Amino acid sequence: xxxxxxxxxxxxxxxxxxxxxxxxxxxxxxxxxxxxxxxxxxxxxxxxxxxxxxxxxxxxxxxxxxxxxxxxxxxxxxxxxxxxxxxxxxxxxxxxxxxxxxxxxxxxxxxxxxxxxxxxxxxxxxxxxxxxxxxxxxxxxxxxxxxxxxxxxxxxxxxxxxxxxxxxxxxxxxxxxxxxxxxxxxxxxxxxxxxxxxxxxxxxxxxxxxxxxxxxxxxxxxxxxxx
Numbered sequence: 001x002x003x004x005x006x007x008x009x010x011x012x013x014x015x016x017x018x019x020x021x022x023x024x025x026x027x028x029x030x031x032x033x034x035x036x037x038x039x040x041x042x043x044x045x046x047x048x049x050x051x052x053x054x055x056x057x058x059x060x061x062x063x064x065x066x067x068x069x070x071x072x073x074x075x076x077x078x079x080x081x082x083x084x085x086x087x088x089x090x091x092x093x094x095x096x097x098x099x100x101x102x103x104x105x106x107x108x109x110x111x112x113x114x115x116x117x118x119x120x121x122x123x124x125x126x127x128x129x130x131x132x133x134x135x136x137x138x139x140x141x142x143x144x145x146x147x148x149x150x151x152x153x154x155x156x157x158x159x160x161x162x163x164x165x166x167x168x169x170x171x172x173x174x175x176x177x178x179x180x181x182x183x184x185x186x187x188x189x190x191x192x193x194x195x196x197x198x199x200x201x202x203x204x205x206x207x208x209x210x211x212x213x214x215x216x217x218x219x220x221x222x223x224x225x226x227x
Contacts, residue, residue: 006100010108010115016096023089071183077127078134082141084180090133095126154202158217161200166193170211173200185211
């Protein structure tokens, strides 16, 4: 079997090869643009991932439950201690290697399109392996002074709600800073209802630093809706 056949046959190999190639291109462009490994800038202006305070009383119905699970999953693979894109790239690389190996061990070429089903257990195994693969990076980034996104840098930024909030209820929101996905706990600053998937502006941080106060972002659509 040639290298090309291995990379693109069966279907499961082709899928992971394309996904890994896209990630590789991303890092090439990041390197050319001077933003490789977050531009290696670990000063307070660093762009990273903020860990969601899972002890907060997030009440967002089903969307809030999904937020809590996803946040814990990110924390499990050390997102927040290591930039999101670094962890994501390691996960895809591990999944790619496992997929190629499994295609040889289990002769997946004979499975046809059903070979893609192997990606389900592969992703699970790769997810577990990513936790251990990123542990050395946790120590490296900690030594270099990486502590995630400086909380004060979030004030004034626009985020997307990932749960509905009203009154004193605490929900979840996410925003993308450069290449890093950041998820935070939020509360309505005025107590007015804020719907799931709406855009909000981060107005302030709570005294205990457990969540942020947000207000609906002022847009032309919001103004017309009120009118």
